[in-house]
Amino acid sequence: MPVFSKNFKLGLLGGGQLGRMMLQAAIDLDIHVKALDPDPNAPCAKIAPEFVCGSFLDFDTVYAFGQDCEVITIEIENVNLDALKKLQSEGKKVFPQPEVLELIQDKRIQKQFYRDHQLPTADFVLTDNADAVAANVDFLPAFNKLGRGGYDGKGVQRISSAEDVHLAFTEPSLLEKAVDFAKEIAVIVARNEQGECKTFPTVECVFHPVHNLVEYLFAPADVSEEISEKAKAIAIETAEKLGIVGLLAVELFLTKDGEVLINEVAPRTHNSGHHTIRANHTSQFEQHLRAVLGLPLGDTTAHSTAAMVNLLGEDGYSGDAQYEGMSDVLSVAGVYPFLYGKTTTKPFRKMGHVTVVENDLAKLKEKVDFVKNTLKVIA
Template sequence: MKAFYGDLKLGILGGGQLGRMLIQQAINYNVNIKVLDPDREAPCRKLCNEFVVGSLGDYETVYNFGKKVDLLTIEIEKVNVDALEQLEREGVIVYPQPRIIRLIQDKGLQKQFFKENDIPTAPFMVISSADQLKQSPFPYPYIQKLRRDGYDGKGVYRVTDETYLHKAFTEPSIIEELVDFEKEIAVIVARNEKGEVNTFPVVEMEFNPQANLVEFLISPSTLPFEIQQKADLIARKIAESLKIVGLLAVELFLTRDGEILVNEVAPRPHNSGHQTIEGNMVSQFEQHLRAIFNQPLGDTASINNAIMVNLLGEQDYEGPAVYKGMEQVLKCPGVYVHLYGKALTKPFRKMGHVTIVDADRGKAIEKAKFVQDTLKVIA
């Protein structure tokens, strides 16, 4: 492989905020970056060496883009895998590997992978039509998830009782038993081509109940050591079973009886790792670059307590973004604002995030709540 710090041309499929933060880290290594995204106003457009407007789902577009780079990675899973497999056959390095992206794109295949590899997950059933919901082996309420194209809480439906069946998804789905969980947690794990594996400390997540997006994240977790160790081992097992090269975010449920179940995985930098930029020795974005460049993985230890708050567009506003309360928030020590370069806001759109670091965990949480109450994205 060419030297990653200058000679190598890295292609990124997707030009959103994850790509933007990946580029911000890659700049430190003089990496030459080329980005493909369908939105000509995508957050990455001004940061990369070359920005290409085109469909991520179109075979020819992805194939022709990939032929002009040395190594290809993703910041979104919804990409044309057929093109990636052909590029891989022709010698283009694609990380994470196309077979893994294909698996992750389909929640049915993903759940089957968990089952076949003895990875704990909620009981599930794969269905191909809404009529099969009536044959559900699970008591009400249970969860229906689209097999493909669900993201950020979209594509998930709670079937509370039989009166909800007429509004259920008609496309191929999975249904799964509702997990009575105490907490949602996450582990980000990285693996390089040499087989070196490293994990970030467990984080605890709180979700926006309306948008079903991570709204509040606390790192590191203060759960008992045994729970954290179990979550860490599960994340490592998944990475090693997949033999992934790159980053893998593993979202988990901690049940009320202390069991840990895998909810979903994502083979890329993830919302549950944004706090690592200021909160850890190495960020998730640098770790992903190290992994795909087959370099030694970085030290993931926490430097401090770090709380991450997502900046979501306010519910009643749509149009050019205005950040109300920015000055008050910037007066607080240990507060780091990250805006994603999106000109227009709309309800619950991810517009940025704020990380709060403090040696005192209680004070960090207090500041995070202040940020949440004060900094609003309006139009």
């Protein structure tokens, strides 16, 4: 069925903020989206043309959900793969493909894929339990990462020496050699069913020192053209070797001696691409839609230098969200807040983000500091 037919339907597993921004891009293309999420108050619930409240982890729910969809996609990778495989076997298009999601869902398998396909990544050891971590003290310092279930810094524990081994995970995990990096950078690449690939400009991410999630980013990254092109080439090679259809966010380490190493990937729209809604000719959300629907990929050129600040719930506040300093932020040119429709805040919960567009780098950094110091989510 043609994408722009009145009966065409795109199924979306997940109704969070990524889905909400994808829906906003879908409205521009008049694409009918049906979303599934277990939370009746999920960010997508009020704006999706169709919203189903149910678990994207339950086989029967996902299988039934996909019956009247021509294409099924995701905004979260932790979904029921058996249901997606069955839908795929019955002729439904599922992008990214279930086999790609299966590989990426488990960091152990993901890291082994990089090694097997000669993709640059930090050295690692697979560990089945805490005893296996203790047996590899010579490998330290390293990061102990859960194979499954980790996100936004959860499921990651630094093990610096034998004294830290008691912190190791008891579940199957891996030890990843600590990298002495100069910067953390990221590239988002899109690949459609025809094999066309396009990357967004390389960005530089700054992580929260305690909670290990992106606090803010700058686009483009302050790196040489050679490093930027190397990062983009790695992202394209990774997408092609995976065979993914859709968006792939590739998080990378830039080491102090100029190496570029893959940290992790996400097979979906990603925090490192939120600024593209205002700063690039095509946003990551529109690009994902173009990729999974078999449409030509859009122009990813940036029309301005930009930054993105994550809007996190303030420490010490839980309850009905209030936005302190919003009027002050809205009065500044080139500053664009995006709120995710979450009515309840709690410490460090992602409640929105702010994109700052400004070609003067010094002014850009001033505006970022202003946003960080002014706009607060309290209760």
